[in-house]
């Protein structure tokens with residue numbers, strides 16, 4: 001038998017998080033470092049969207065869990081690791097370079113898949129987190145996705161500064177939401193596809209939703225603090 005975890009507590013925390021979200025917001029349960037038994041427990045409640053940060057960890061978990069899970073890759077993705085997840089990953093949230101976009105396109109083509117992606121924007125003013133600056137974002141958009149027939153840009157993702165300064169976090173999310181609305185109107189994106197704004201984690205889900213998030217990535221509020 002696998003070592004026990006408090007399943008009732010996990011289920012309770014999951015519903016507390018789920019029920020606090022507006023129905024149009026997709027909940028991604030961030031299961032990085034969590035054992036498959038805990039993922040399976042949420043799957044058994046009907047939940048399907050899970051987020052992982054590490055390509056090898058995701059590659060290893062994938063065959064041990066039901067095939068209809070929607071795996072979201074939310075971490076920083078190195079081009080040489082795309083191959084581990086390219087056969088099955090549902091949405092890649094952290095695309096932060098043209099090089100990575102090309103690699104995703106190449107691998108998706110080899111798998112005869114269309115890969116949905118989000119562009120990660122650097123919004124945390126005081127922190128060095130991965131993401132595109134406004135200039136690079138423009139580059140990606142004006143350099144048309146010529147020849148990249150196997151990737152679809154579905155929206156934007158961002159992480160706010162890790163700070164108790166609420167107005168600042170709120171302002172960062174609102175900045176990203178404004179950019180999202182602007183890009184939606186740009187001729188370079190298909191507004192029917194460009195619909196997802198991934199922002200908000202356990203510590204800042206409320207300001208993210210207030211600013212217009214459509215996808216929240218929540219780990220510790222569901223699974224407990226990471227050890």
Ligand SMILES: *Cc1c(COP(=O)(O)O)cnc(C)c1O
Nearest residue numbers: 030074201202203217218219220
């Ligand atoms: C770990 C992680 C999360 C979830 O963080 P919690 O604070 O545990 O909710 C969300 N997004 C990204 C990119 C992460 O790496």
